[in-house]
Amino acid sequence: MKLSPAIEQLVESLKRLPGVGQKSAQRMAFHLLERDKPGASRLSDSLKHAVETVGHCNSCRTLTENDLCSICLDERRRDSGVLCVVETPADVLAIEQTSQFKGRYFVLMGHLSPLDGVGPSDIGLDKLEQQLQSDNIEEIILATNPTVEGDATAHYIADMADQYNINTTRIAHGVPVGGELGYVDQTTLGHAFSGRKQFTR
Amino acid sequence: MKLSPAIEQLVESLKRLPGVGQKSAQRMAFHLLERDKPGASRLSDSLKHAVETVGHCNSCRTLTENDLCSICLDERRRDSGVLCVVETPADVLAIEQTSQFKGRYFVLMGHLSPLDGVGPSDIGLDKLEQQLQSDNIEEIILATNPTVEGDATAHYIADMADQYNINTTRIAHGVPVGGELGYVDQTTLGHAFSGRKQFTR
Ligand SMILES: [Zn+2]
Ligand SMILES: [Zn+2]
Numbered sequence: 001m002k003l004s005p006a007i008e009q010l011v012e013s014l015k016r017l018p019g020v021g022q023k024s025a026q027r028m029a030f031h032l033l034e035r036d037k038p039g040a041s042r043l044s045d046s047l048k049h050a051v052e053t054v055g056h057c058n059s060c061r062t063l064t065e066n067d068l069c070s071i072c073l074d075e076r077r078r079d080s081g082v083l084c085v086v087e088t089p090a091d092v093l094a095i096e097q098t099s100q101f102k103g104r105y106f107v108l109m110g111h112l113s114p115l116d117g118v119g120p121s122d123i124g125l126d127k128l129e130q131q132l133q134s135d136n137i138e139e140i141i142l143a144t145n146p147t148v149e150g151d152a153t154a155h156y157i158a159d160m161a162d163q164y165n166i167n168t169t170r171i172a173h174g175v176p177v178g179g180e181l182g183y184v185d186q187t188t189l190g191h192a193f194s195g196r197k198q199f200t201r
Numbered sequence: 202m203k204l205s206p207a208i209e210q211l212v213e214s215l216k217r218l219p220g221v222g223q224k225s226a227q228r229m230a231f232h233l234l235e236r237d238k239p240g241a242s243r244l245s246d247s248l249k250h251a252v253e254t255v256g257h258c259n260s261c262r263t264l265t266e267n268d269l270c271s272i273c274l275d276e277r278r279r280d281s282g283v284l285c286v287v288e289t290p291a292d293v294l295a296i297e298q299t300s301q302f303k304g305r306y307f308v309l310m311g312h313l314s315p316l317d318g319v320g321p322s323d324i325g326l327d328k329l330e331q332q333l334q335s336d337n338i339e340e341i342i343l344a345t346n347p348t349v350e351g352d353a354t355a356h357y358i359a360d361m362a363d364q365y366n367i368n369t370t371r372i373a374h375g376v377p378v379g380g381e382l383g384y385v386d387q388t389t390l391g392h393a394f395s396g397r398k399q400f401t402r
Contacts, residue, residue, distance in 0.1 A: 004265040004293070006251045013247040014218075016240040018232045024220065030291050033264050034310065037219035038251050045246035046214040047241045049231070050207045054234050063234050064205040086280070090231050093204070107237065177254045 007033065012031040046167055059131075061124050062089045077104045081138035083131070087145055095143065103141070106131070112156060113147040120156065128157070132149050132164045139167045146173045146191055208234065247292055260332075262325050263290045263308040272297075273331070278305045282339035284332070286358055288312055296344065304342075307332070312350040313357060321357065333365045340368045347374045347392055 003011065007029055014025035032040035053065035059072040071077055071092075082103030084091055092105050110125040120126065131137065138160050145151035158168045174192035175184050184192070205213065208230055215226035233241035250301030252265035260273040272278055272293075288291055293306050309324040321327065332338065341362050344353035359369045375393035376385050385393070 001273060004255070004267060004270065006247075006254050006266040007264060011250045013240070013244040016244065017229045018267060019225065019228070024393040026291065026294065027220070028218045030264070030289065032248070033251060034289070035256050036217060036333070039214070040252045041340060043217065044245045044252070047245035047248075050211045050234060051238050051241045051245070053207050053291040054205070063231070065207040069205065070203060088231065088235070090227065094228065117223075141323075143274060149214040157363045190203075 005053065026131065033043075047071070056109070056128060057107075059121075060105045060107050061127070062092055062105065062110055069105060077102060077134075081136055082141065083137050083139070084141040084143050085128070086143045086153075087150065087153075091143060101141075108144070108153065111144060111147075111153040114151050125157065125160070129160055132161060137164075137166055139169060142170045144167060217335040227315065257310070258308075259305045261308050262310055263293055263306065264327070267379070272305060278303060280337075281305065282337055283336050283342065284336075285342040285344050286355075288327070288351065288354075289342045292344060302342075304340075309345070312345060312348075314350050324354070326358065326361070330361055333362060333367060338365075338367055338371060342373045343369060347388065 003010065003026075010033075011022070011025045011031045014020055014028050017021065020028070032043075041172050050065075052053065054063055054064065056062065057064045057069040057072055058067050060069060061072075061151065062072075076085070080103040081188050082101075083106055084101060084103055085106045085108065086095070087108050087110060089107055089109075093109060095105075101185075106128050108125075110118055110123045111122065112118060125128045132140075140157065142154040142157060154170060161168045172195060173188065174195055175181060175188065181189070203209065204227075209233075210224070211230045213224045215221055215229050216223065218226075221229070233244075245385050251266075255264055256266065258265045258270040258273055261270060263270050263339045265271075269308075281304040283302075284307055285296065285302060285304055286309065286310050287296065288311060290308055290310075290398075293308060297364045301321065307325070307329050309326075310317055311324045313319060313321065333341075341358065342368060343355040343358060345355045355371060373396055374389065375396055376382060377390065382390070384387050
């Protein structure tokens with residue numbers, strides 16, 4: 001049996017969402033059409049509006065429909081002298097939820113990946129270099145992912161920062177707090193060992 | 202930190218999809234805006250089109266944008282004399298996937314639920330009764346869910362069918378094929394025992 005074309009098309013479109021397969025897409029389509037047409041219309045409008053208006057912050061490159069995102073508009077954060085480099089807007093959200101960081105960000109929207117043709121300017125490193133030259137930055141915190149590409153990107157940026165005598169730090173990687181050693185993946189455990197510190201009492 | 206309004210609104214709209222919480226909604230929004238704006242536009246259009254066109258089949262009440270769904274348009278299925286009553290369009294899909302059933306359907310779009318004010322006409326039982334009178338129906342297969350409401354609805358329809366001397370059957374409920382007894386819920390196991398059959402060799 002085939003679904004009617006309008007429903008089939010909706011199911012196919014929903015399947016483009018990450019983590020949504022055929023079954024979930026059908027469940028979503030039926031739910032919206034049987035019980036929440038206002039929700040479906042609202043989602044349609046929100047998608048259209050976001051696609052038309054959302055671009056990148058002129059300063060940090062994160063996603064926003066304004067010229068500058070709310071963090072870059074915050075003078076205290078701009079003037080903090082600390083810049084944290086992350087790969088994605090989701091990383092910004094995650095760090096903001098800790099409430100630990102009061103500086104500004106630079107969002108690469110990816111990482112260096114020569115094999116895929118992603119070079120420095122594709123992840124905004126030319127723009128970052130301008131900021132290292134002109135802005136008053138004292139410390140760069142490298143918060144790229146602990147992957148081969150993330151590490152390579154971190155090294156590239158650290159070399160760049162050296163030219164401007166800017167101090168560079170890397171966030172700690174290791175066993176998650178509350179995590180059990182037996183359930184932690186090998187890479188994380190490797191980082192936990194190589195990044196070990198003197199035990200103080 | 203707050204997301205920019207357009208992204209926040211998109212995240213809130215995505216959260217109305219079943220099974221999607223804050224984290225998944227954020228991941229979906231970022232994915233679409235960072236990497237798949239065409240997909241986001243297509244989803245927006247599909248939602249709008251489906252909301253505007255999809256209604257109910259005039260005969261079986263399932264979701265379709267046409268007057269009659271593809272199954273009701275199939276003369277062999279209409280003339281089969283067998284009508285299967287289910288609660289939702291998703292149930293139709295599930296049964297169609299077995300390729301076992303060659304008759305037609307009647308989709309209640311719910312079940313009797315007096316406490317929620319859902320009576321017979323709210324689930325189309327007046328329309329079903331018209332079909333029992335006018336159409337040539339020999340058997341009604343009750344495939345409502347094995348819940349209190351689904352069972353009550355099945356009983357109500359069986360009583361109605363009796364008035365028109367139409368034979369009524371109920372699909373079997375029991376331990377799923379390939380399922381392990383220890384992992385089956387109590388209700389299913391109860392059905393499996395009460396519905397036991399003579400063992401034949
Ligand atoms: Zn910004
Ligand atoms: Zn139909």
